[in-house]
Amino acid sequence: MKFFFTFVSLLFLLSSATNSGEPRVRSMPVGNQPGDYWVELKPVENDNCLVKEVRVKPTAIPAWQTRYTLGPGDVLTFSIYDRPDLTRDNVTIAPDGTVSYLQAIAVRAKGLTPDQLRKRIEAELSKYQKNVKVIISASTIASKNFSIIGRVQKPGSYTLDRPTSILEGIAMAQGIQVGTVRGSAFELADFERSFVARRGKKLAVNLASLYYEGDFSQNAYLEPDDYIYVASNLDNEVYVLGSVNEAGRRKMPVKLTITQAIGEAGGFSDEAFRMRVLLIRGSIHNPETQIVNVKSILTGKEPDIELQNKDIIFVAKRPFEMVERVLDSAIVTFMQTVTAEAMNQSYNSINLGN
Numbered sequence: 001m002k003f004f005f006t007f008v009s010l011l012f013l014l015s016s017a018t019n020s021g022e023p024r025v026r027s028m029p030v031g032n033q034p035g036d037y038w039v040e041l042k043p044v045e046n047d048n049c050l051v052k053e054v055r056v057k058p059t060a061i062p063a064w065q066t067r068y069t070l071g072p073g074d075v076l077t078f079s080i081y082d083r084p085d086l087t088r089d090n091v092t093i094a095p096d097g098t099v100s101y102l103q104a105i106a107v108r109a110k111g112l113t114p115d116q117l118r119k120r121i122e123a124e125l126s127k128y129q130k131n132v133k134v135i136i137s138a139s140t141i142a143s144k145n146f147s148i149i150g151r152v153q154k155p156g157s158y159t160l161d162r163p164t165s166i167l168e169g170i171a172m173a174q175g176i177q178v179g180t181v182r183g184s185a186f187e188l189a190d191f192e193r194s195f196v197a198r199r200g201k202k203l204a205v206n207l208a209s210l211y212y213e214g215d216f217s218q219n220a221y222l223e224p225d226d227y228i229y230v231a232s233n234l235d236n237e238v239y240v241l242g243s244v245n246e247a248g249r250r251k252m253p254v255k256l257t258i259t260q261a262i263g264e265a266g267g268f269s270d271e272a273f274r275m276r277v278l279l280i281r282g283s284i285h286n287p288e289t290q291i292v293n294v295k296s297i298l299t300g301k302e303p304d305i306e307l308q309n310k311d312i313i314f315v316a317k318r319p320f321e322m323v324e325r326v327l328d329s330a331i332v333t334f335m336q337t338v339t340a341e342a343m344n345q346s347y348n349s350i351n352l353g354n
Helices: 114-125 166-172 207-213 258-264 294-298 323-353
Strands: 025-030 037-043 052-056 075-080 083-092 098-101 104-108 134-140 145-150 156-159 178-181 184-187 189-198 227-232 237-242 248-251 277-281 288-292 312-315
Touching: 083 098, 098 114, 104 114, 114 134, 145 166, 145 323, 166 207, 166 227, 189 207, 189 323, 227 323, 237 258, 237 323, 248 323, 258 277, 258 294, 258 312, 277 323, 288 323, 312 323
Parallel strands: 145 227, 237 312
Antiparallel strands: 025 037, 037 052, 075 083, 075 134, 098 104, 145 156, 178 184, 189 227, 237 248, 277 288, 277 312
């Protein structure tokens, strides 16, 4: 289900630490050019001050934006040179990817640039008229979308009708959810475990560095069918994934060991490789890993390992030597698991709201 909302301005506050005796400043992004961030350092009242502007851009515009292709839902305007009476507004590309104009019926438009479609329409109309010069303009771009789920105010699907960076995407969802404790507000997001997914894999950007440290080199442009997952920092939990009987998220009590967590996940499945279980700890952008011989723990040869909040346990199906290879599989499995959970929560929230 798609959600369409008005664009909102992104306010991303950057703090500047200074040495004693140096002027203090406040910072706030301003400017409204797509993909541009103007950081204006304003004077602090009753202090020595410094006024400065810095413009920071995200990474280069992706290739799909330099050669836009049409798709279902895009709305076009057709006209013929010197024949204003034949202008047709608000012509929508059908779900099957075709579009019709005058005698050009059900012409394939999906995947074509506007110029390629123009040539096809002209070829069809030339069967009925000579020297036809068709003009096509897009009035609404609706076929390219990205999704955002998790701890944002308005999760859903949003249209990519212009170059849109990660932070702009979060702003379109009206920002991060905020909670209050004893009158103090705090954000509910955990960017150490948040990610952008593209074509089934984690995009190589560090959302923690982007959001917490203001590293705009991580502020990549979004592409069609990307999705942003914003993790929650509220729950105490671990994930037991891979070759166990009931893989998924487990609530974490005061104390939980790796063997207890595997037991709560229904134990090992028949194909599980128990001698090299991968324990992933910390940020998914730069995780710490440990190989655990659970078989030795169960036989009393090694001590059990106490888990920490947000740990990921991944049980492989077969022996492995390179941690990097199984780590990739573990991260993808984690992404699939949390995405499915977040989408189910959003779906249930919508149903309850109705």
